[in-house]
Amino acid sequence: MVSNTCYIICEDNNDYRESLVAFLEEDPELICCGAFPHAQDILNIVTTHQPDIVLMDIDMPGKNGIDALKEIKQFNPAIEVIMLTIFEDRENVFEAICSGASGYLLKNSSPETIAASIKEVMKGGAAMTPVIARKALQFFQKPSKKEGTFQLTIQEQQVLKLLVDGLSYKMIAAKMNVVMDTVRYHIKKIYDKLHVHSAPEAVAKAIRDRLI
Amino acid sequence: MVSNTCYIICEDNNDYRESLVAFLEEDPELICCGAFPHAQDILNIVTTHQPDIVLMDIDMPGKNGIDALKEIKQFNPAIEVIMLTIFEDRENVFEAICSGASGYLLKNSSPETIAASIKEVMKGGAAMTPVIARKALQFFQKPSKKEGTFQLTIQEQQVLKLLVDGLSYKMIAAKMNVVMDTVRYHIKKIYDKLHVHSAPEAVAKAIRDRLI
DNA sequence: ATAACTTTTACATGATGATGTAGTGCTTTA
DNA sequence: TAAAGCACTACATCATCATGTAAAAGTTAT
Numbered sequence: 001m002v003s004n005t006c007y008i009i010c011e012d013n014n015d016y017r018e019s020l021v022a023f024l025e026e027d028p029e030l031i032c033c034g035a036f037p038h039a040q041d042i043l044n045i046v047t048t049h050q051p052d053i054v055l056m057d058i059d060m061p062g063k064n065g066i067d068a069l070k071e072i073k074q075f076n077p078a079i080e081v082i083m084l085t086i087f088e089d090r091e092n093v094f095e096a097i098c099s100g101a102s103g104y105l106l107k108n109s110s111p112e113t114i115a116a117s118i119k120e121v122m123k124g125g126a127a128m129t130p131v132i133a134r135k136a137l138q139f140f141q142k143p144s145k146k147e148g149t150f151q152l153t154i155q156e157q158q159v160l161k162l163l164v165d166g167l168s169y170k171m172i173a174a175k176m177n178v179v180m181d182t183v184r185y186h187i188k189k190i191y192d193k194l195h196v197h198s199a200p201e202a203v204a205k206a207i208r209d210r211l212i
Numbered sequence: 213m214v215s216n217t218c219y220i221i222c223e224d225n226n227d228y229r230e231s232l233v234a235f236l237e238e239d240p241e242l243i244c245c246g247a248f249p250h251a252q253d254i255l256n257i258v259t260t261h262q263p264d265i266v267l268m269d270i271d272m273p274g275k276n277g278i279d280a281l282k283e284i285k286q287f288n289p290a291i292e293v294i295m296l297t298i299f300e301d302r303e304n305v306f307e308a309i310c311s312g313a314s315g316y317l318l319k320n321s322s323p324e325t326i327a328a329s330i331k332e333v334m335k336g337g338a339a340m341t342p343v344i345a346r347k348a349l350q351f352f353q354k355p356s357k358k359e360g361t362f363q364l365t366i367q368e369q370q371v372l373k374l375l376v377d378g379l380s381y382k383m384i385a386a387k388m389n390v391v392m393d394t395v396r397y398h399i400k401k402i403y404d405k406l407h408v409h410s411a412p413e414a415v416a417k418a419i420r421d422r423l424i
Numbered sequence: 425a426t427a428a429c430t431t432t433t434a435c436a437t438g439a440t441g442a443t444g445t446a447g448t449g450c451t452t453t454a
Numbered sequence: 455t456a457a458a459g460c461a462c463t464a465c466a467t468c469a470t471c472a473t474g475t476a477a478a479a480g481t482t483a484t
Contacts, residue, residue, distance in 0.1 A: 100353050102346070125342025126349050133338035133345055134314070140352055141312050155461075166413030168440070182462050188443070198470090199441075200411040201378030207419045367431080380470070394432050400473070409472075410440090 005122050008034035008045065009055040010068065011084065016107065020055075023111040030118060039068035043075055051079065053102075053118055058085040058092060066095050073100035080121045084114070093135050103127030104136075150193045150211065159186040161212050164203050217334050220246035220257065221267040222280065223296065228319065232267075235323040242330060251280035255287055263291065265314075265330055270297040270304060278307050285312035292333045296326070305347050315339030316348075362405045362423065371398045373424050376415050 007030060011017040017035055024030045034049040040062045046054070054072060058065040069081050082103035083096045096104055102121045105114060106129060117127030128136065152160065155176075162172045169187070173180045187199075196202045206212045219242060223229040229247055236242045246261040252274045258266070266284060270277035281293050294315035295308045308316055314333045317326060318341060329339030340348065364372065367388075374384045381399070385392045399411075408414045418424045 097349055098352055102349070120342040123342070124346060126345035127342065128345055130332040130335070130337025130339065133340055134336060136345075136349065137309055137314070137338050140310055153460085163412055164416050166408060166410060166416060168410070170440085178461095179463060181464060184442080185462070187441090191442085196378060197442075198378060198380070198411075200375055200415045203412045203415045204376050204378060204419060207416060365430090382470085390431095391433060393434060396472080397432070399471090403472085411471075 003122070004029055004031050005053060005118060006031045006033045006049075006051050007053045007055060007118060008032070008036065008049050008051040009084075010036045010039040010042070010045075010060065010065065011055070011057040012037045012060040013057075020111055020114065024115055024118075027115055030115060039063045039065060042068040042071055046072060046075065046079060053080040053082065053121060055082050055084045055114075055118075056101075058083060058087055058096075066092070066099060069096060069101055070099045082114075082117060082121060082127055088132060088135070090135060090139075093132060094139055097136055097139075104132045105129060106132070150209075152190065152193060152211070156186050156190050156193070157211070159183060160190055160202065160206050163187070163190075163199055164206050164212050215334075216241055216243050217265060217330060218243045218245045218261075218263050219265045219267060219330060220244070220248070220261050220263040221296075222248045222251040222254070222257075222272065222277065223267070223269040224249045224272045225269075232323055232326065236327055236330075239327055242327060251275045251277060254280040254283055258284060258287065258291060265292040265294065265333060267294050267296050267326075267330075268313075270295060270299055270308075278304070278311060281308060281313055282311045294326075294329060294333060294339055296321075300344060300347070302347060302351075305344060306351055309348055309351075316344050317341060318344075362421075364402065364405060364423070368398050368402050368405070369423070371395060372402055372414065372418050375399070375402075375411055376418050376424050 007024075009017055009021065009032070011020075014037065017037065021032050021035050024032060033051055034045060036045060038060050039045075039056065042063065056065040056069055065083060065085065069083070072079050072081055077100065080102040081100070082105060083101050084105050084107060085092070086107050088106060093104055103117055103126055105117055105127060109117075109129065121127050158176065159172055162175055167175065169180050169183045173183045176183070190202060191197055194202055194205050196205055219236075221229055221233060221244070223232075226249065229249065233244050233247050236244060245263055246257060248257060250272050251257075251268065254275065268277040268281055277295060277297065281295070284291050284293055289312065292314040293312065294317060295313050296317050296319060297304070298319050300318060305316055315329055315338055317329055317339060321329075321341065332339050370388065371384055374387055379387065381392050381395045385395045388395070399414075402414060403409055406414055406417050408417060
């Protein structure tokens with residue numbers, strides 16, 4: 001069973017686009033069903049050409065590749081998108097990944113790598129160079145106790161966790177087998193340490209700073 | 213300039229551990245400075261053997277690999293850790309990545325792949341099979357409006373955002389140029405839609421489901 | 425245009441939360 | 455051992471929140 005993959009490419013550099021397509025033509029599994037110097041009308045493009053996968057440049061005149069990516073994913077999440085770009089800064093990588101890109105390759109990648117990446121993505125994998133992967137991972141490696149966990153005691157951490165889970169003072173007290181006043185005591189100290197003055201604030205801070 | 217890499221391995225399967233080490237011995241750049249069938253005393257191990265990188269199994273008798281990973285990273289974030297395991301479920305991958313693993317490989321990876329991964333990590337990259345990478349990426353591809361944004365109206369979204377920012381009803385009312393009762397009205401509806409009964413709960417849900 | 429719905433406002437009330445003061449008991453440290 | 459610090463408890467008070475009912479005002483649809 002031969003499964004061919006139909007791809008389109010949006011890339012404003014004519015030389016790069018054409019030579020990449022020319023290379024990929026060599027591979028019988030990869031079928032180019034469209035090559036465009038922009039992503040202007042991306043939704044029309046994908047409805048018309050029905051690609052399995054889109055190779056998308058970021059920096060293009062008119063609509064940029066990340067906005068195009070968002071439109072595609074909103075329109076049909078089943079369409080895979082690999083970003084193909086010269087930018088490898090945190091912001092672009094983060095934006096692209098969060099918006100649903102299945103891969104992020106630099107343009108200086110070899111065409112062989114790009115071909116292999118397309119196939120990996122079609123097999124349910126993600127395509128990234130190791131350095132990009134590292135950047136991606138760093139996004140959710142908790143900088144948690146970056147400020148030293150705010151020095152919360154065990155009980156305070158426990159109370160905070162239960163607070164984040166939406167429990168009332170009364171319920172927290174029950175869970176911890178203490179009296180409500182004890183819970184108040186701990187919560188006051190939590191507020192002081194987190195520099196907040198209400199439960200919603202504390203919860204937001206706890207989650208965002210990954211204290212819990 | 214030859215830069216040798218010193219690694220240790222924690223892996224309870226003797227055959228696997230020994231054959232992997234034997235293979236890696238072939239590579240003059242990779243120096244095994246310790247091989248252990250457990251991670252029991254991991255902090256002592258790393259202080260004694262000073263590895264650049266640790267290959268860590270997850271399922272081991274005594275201390276599991278993820279806990280060991282956490283200890284290592286807390287002790288010295290400069291030590292790279294590659295998880296080497298048979299588990300590729302969401303939870304383990306997520307835990308490992310969040311705890312600072314620089315790589316996550318399956319044990320059925322070829323030893324050549326493992327050797328290459330060690331070198332990639334030492335060059336500042338991350339080591340993951342494409343499928344693992346895909347799982348990792350999915351963690352922060354916003355499932356945002358997975359349940360249809362909970363159908364919050366514009367005002368409700370606005371109120372929710374301000375609530376998450378820690379504002380009181382009074383402050384929210386002022387910001388939105390409405391009376392406090394209006395804020396109450398919206399908040400009640402938000403609670404109904406989110407199936408919660410308090411501000412902390414709403415805030416937690418909003419942040420976790422990326423509604424804001 | 426009228427019914428149906430949404431948004432805004434008002435009023436009321438019981439529950440919960442935020443904060444302060446203070447006393448007891450236990451552990452740590454000088 | 456005395457001082458200091460932390461955890462727990464108690465009591466008090468005012469503010470804020472959660473919820474309900476209800477009535478204008480504005481919108482949408484038939």
